[in-house]
Amino acid sequence: MRAxxxxxxxxxxxxxGSSAGAxxxxxxxxxxxxxxxAEALAQVIRSEGAPDVRHRNNLGGTEIVFQAxxxxxxxxxxxxxxxxxxVVLHEPRPLxxxxxxxxxxxxxxxxxxxIGFNDSYAIxxxxxxxxxxxxxxxxxxxxxxxxxxxxxxxxxxxxDGWPGLARHYGLAMPHVVGIQHELAYAALxxxxxxxxxxxxxxxxxxxxxxxxxxxxxxxxxxxxxxxLYRLDLAKREPRAIQAMTRLTGRxxxxxxxxxxxxxxxxxxxxxxxxxxLLAETLAGTLAPRSAAPGLWGSIARNTAQHLKLVALSLLLxxxxxxxxxxxxxxxxxxxxxxxxxxxxxxxxPSLALLALLIPFLGIGAIPALVALFLxxxxxxxxxxxxxxxxxxxxLAEAAEAIGLSNPAKLFRVRLPMASPSIMAGIKTSAVINxxxxxxxxxxxxxxxxxxxxxxxxxRQNGLILQGAIPAALLALLVQRAFDAFDLVVVPRGLRxxxxxx
Amino acid sequence: xxxxxxxxIENLAKSYGPLQALDVERLLVAPRTTxxxxxxxxxxxxxxxxxxxxxxxxxxxxxxxxxxPMGPATRRALQLRMGYVIQExxxxxxxxxxxxxxxxARDLGxxxxxxxxxxxxLLELSQIQRELLGRFPTQLSGGQRQRIALMRALMLxxxxxxxxxxxxxxxxMIRSDLQRDLKxxxxxxxxxxxxxxxxxxxxxxxxxxxxxxxxxxxxxxxxxxxxxxxxxxxxxxExxxxxxxxxLAVAPGA
Numbered sequence: 001m002r003a004x005x006x007x008x009x010x011x012x013x014x015x016x017g018s019s020a021g022a023x024x025x026x027x028x029x030x031x032x033x034x035x036x037x038a039e040a041l042a043q044v045i046r047s048e049g050a051p052d053v054r055h056r057n058n059l060g061g062t063e064i065v066f067q068a069x070x071x072x073x074x075x076x077x078x079x080x081x082x083x084x085x086x087v088v089l090h091e092p093r094p095l096x097x098x099x100x101x102x103x104x105x106x107x108x109x110x111x112x113x114x115i116g117f118n119d120s121y122a123i124x125x126x127x128x129x130x131x132x133x134x135x136x137x138x139x140x141x142x143x144x145x146x147x148x149x150x151x152x153x154x155x156x157x158x159x160d161g162w163p164g165l166a167r168h169y170g171l172a173m174p175h176v177v178g179i180q181h182e183l184a185y186a187a188l189x190x191x192x193x194x195x196x197x198x199x200x201x202x203x204x205x206x207x208x209x210x211x212x213x214x215x216x217x218x219x220x221x222x223x224x225x226x227x228l229y230r231l232d233l234a235k236r237e238p239r240a241i242q243a244m245t246r247l248t249g250r251x252x253x254x255x256x257x258x259x260x261x262x263x264x265x266x267x268x269x270x271x272x273x274x275x276x277l278l279a280e281t282l283a284g285t286l287a288p289r290s291a292a293p294g295l296w297g298s299i300a301r302n303t304a305q306h307l308k309l310v311a312l313s314l315l316l317x318x319x320x321x322x323x324x325x326x327x328x329x330x331x332x333x334x335x336x337x338x339x340x341x342x343x344x345x346x347x348x349p350s351l352a353l354l355a356l357l358i359p360f361l362g363i364g365a366i367p368a369l370v371a372l373f374l375x376x377x378x379x380x381x382x383x384x385x386x387x388x389x390x391x392x393x394x395l396a397e398a399a400e401a402i403g404l405s406n407p408a409k410l411f412r413v414r415l416p417m418a419s420p421s422i423m424a425g426i427k428t429s430a431v432i433n434x435x436x437x438x439x440x441x442x443x444x445x446x447x448x449x450x451x452x453x454x455x456x457x458x459r460q461n462g463l464i465l466q467g468a469i470p471a472a473l474l475a476l477l478v479q480r481a482f483d484a485f486d487l488v489v490v491p492r493g494l495r496x497x498x499x500x501x
Numbered sequence: 502x503x504x505x506x507x508x509x510i511e512n513l514a515k516s517y518g519p520l521q522a523l524d525v526e527r528l529l530v531a532p533r534t535t536x537x538x539x540x541x542x543x544x545x546x547x548x549x550x551x552x553x554x555x556x557x558x559x560x561x562x563x564x565x566x567x568x569x570p571m572g573p574a575t576r577r578a579l580q581l582r583m584g585y586v587i588q589e590x591x592x593x594x595x596x597x598x599x600x601x602x603x604x605x606a607r608d609l610g611x612x613x614x615x616x617x618x619x620x621x622x623l624l625e626l627s628q629i630q631r632e633l634l635g636r637f638p639t640q641l642s643g644g645q646r647q648r649i650a651l652m653r654a655l656m657l658x659x660x661x662x663x664x665x666x667x668x669x670x671x672x673x674m675i676r677s678d679l680q681r682d683l684k685x686x687x688x689x690x691x692x693x694x695x696x697x698x699x700x701x702x703x704x705x706x707x708x709x710x711x712x713x714x715x716x717x718x719x720x721x722x723x724x725x726x727x728x729x730x731x732x733x734x735x736x737x738x739e740x741x742x743x744x745x746x747x748x749l750a751v752a753p754g755a
Contacts, residue, residue: 398591401554402653403580408608416595491595493637 325384383425387418506567
């Protein structure tokens with residue numbers, strides 16, 4: 001009973017801590033350009049005087065952040081027109097912005113004017129190749145089949161990638177190789193290839209001095225960056241709309257490339273890059289912002305959040321899993337149903353589970369807790385079941401035959417005898433949970449997954465380790481803590497060297 | 502003191518799938534008497550005991566204890582009137598010997614005072630040193646475990662004692678000690694006892710009367726002399742002969 005009250009109180013506190021109070025929440029996807037833009041917008045909204053503005057970064061892919069803006073967990077995030085057509089509206093033909101607005105209005109969503117740059121596929125060539133062959137447009141390539149192309153495998157495979165491009169422009173290039181993205185940069189730098197596919201705001205364009213060929217016959221769809229926002233924001237916090245307007249039409253490809261380069265190539269934080277972007281764009285009309293937490297501060301904050309997620313979800317899984325395990329022993333039907341259902345949950349990939357939960361629970365700590373809870377269930381349920389059903393038959397019979405009440409059979413005999421197995425299940429759950437909780441960052445629940453995700457995006461191993469090392473230590477610590485806990489929970493008689501009984 | 506309950510078995514049958522494990526027309530154990538159930542492995546004697554204690558539900562017929570039929574509604578009340586000891590004791594490994602002995606009494610809400618007093622009485626009866634009560638079953642010898650199991654069975658001062666091969670797993674020396682002590686306890690407490698064994702000497706020594714079983718049926722009931730002198734079935738003779746040392750060594754009832 002007391003445990004149940006504790007859980008409810010803890011959940012309430014957690015829910016309160018995670019999203020309450022923020023009047024405007026800006027979201028971003030899991031890559032640097034999205035972080036920088038969202039952070040910049042959050043700062044401008046703040047400077048417009050909105051009291052509480054949050055930036056939830058790293059909200060996974062389009063599906064996740066789009067669900068979040070639909071459910072109201074996020075009010076606005078940077079999106080691309082091409083993505084809205086493909087992923088959101090499933091619209092094969094290009095729509096104008098007003099058409100797009102009409103389609104989205106039904107879902108309570110709006111699209112701003114373009115932010116100013118187009119982040120599309122493009123073909124980039126080295127300066128040497130540009131000068132030697134006189135390349136300016138993609139059409140120019142058709143006249144120079146000797147140009148050596150290194151394309152990413154994805155680009156070579158997509159119908160709207162190389163095959164479509166080659167047909168559209170009538171390109172017959174004999175020198176096309178598939179190459180991994182990072183290697184393509186190195187190959188360009190060393191002159192092994194002359195051209196590659198690239199995003200138009202790729203930081204490497206600046207670093208390697210590449211020239212982006214003009215898509216003169218308009219093959220690539222437009223991926224104009226826009227703000228995708230909730231229409232109710234206009235009434236709730238008009239200052240957010242003003243802020244969006246201040247950031248439309250002002251950031252061109254060159255600015256975005258520099259902003260990306262600061263994060264990707266110069267190892268600055270996305271906050272610093274957003275500061276610089278705003279300084280260039282709005283020329284010092286913003287109030288200075290508070291300093292970001294230092295390395296140890298952010299590790300401590302992430303670890304604390306991680307522990308909170310693990311502890312709460314595990315507690316809930318214990319409170320639900322042990323009774324379910326007991327219930328499973330009651331009949332073959334119940335046992336089969338409970339065990340296969342909790343096994344089934346385990347087979348849902350974690351990303352899919354998170355995505356499935358967002359329409360119902362939004363983003364943030366609550367869906368993360370639910371997902372972690374579901375993943376923690378199986379080992380506890382199964383080990384409870386196994387612990388109870390593997391009590392040696394003579395002892396199980398003795399418990400039945402000596403006139404014990406039903407509660408006494410369960411609490412004085414069967415559960416204590418199953419306790420080593422149950423504890424092993426809880427330990428397994430705890431360790432899995434510590435690992436899985438790193439994915440919670442994908443839906444804005446924070447934790448040690450945050451630096452890991454950022455590190456993967458930026459290919460900065462240091463950042464990955466900031467999350468991975470504490471997570472590994474945490475897993476070890478949790479294991480140790482439960483080993484110690486065994487001494488309290490498992491009766492001493494079961495920890496003695498067992499002779500045959 | 503009113504008579505304790507007897508055990509009445511009427512028309513009792515139990516199958517495991519196609520295997521007819523038990524088919525007993527009638528078996529009475531009169532109050533204050535000891536009956537040994539004897540027979541080879543798989544003859545149904547343990548099945549019979551499990552039916553009596555309510556671990557199994559019969560396919561047909563039934564068991565009554567002191568006139569009360571065993572059934573789902575009466576099971577627990579009847580179990581509290583019976584003490585049950587199994588091979589190797591059936592002590593719970595997570596409880597100390599003392600906790601095992603007191604388990605059911607605690608469940609029934611006895612005061613610690615009352616539990617302590619009753620345990621004292623039983624220590625003397627079962628010839629157990631007090632300090633063994635603090636040990637866990639794994640820290641006890643086989644003989645000590647059986648004595649503790651007997652204490653647990655006697656804790657509530659039941660009217661009926663059911664013992665399922667309680668001595669089978671013990672060394673011969675310890676076994677013979679325990680046989681003697683058990684017989685003493687039965688004589689002193691005057692319980693109704695059903696004692697399952699496959700050892701003819703043990704049956705003859707501990708119980709005045711025995712019922713010999715084969716393939717789920719009771720072939721013959723009587724004293725050892727009755728069985729030896731007037732076998733009702735060739736199998737009875739065969740079974741007695743198979744346990745050869747007995748012919749000479751045992752003077753039943755002596």
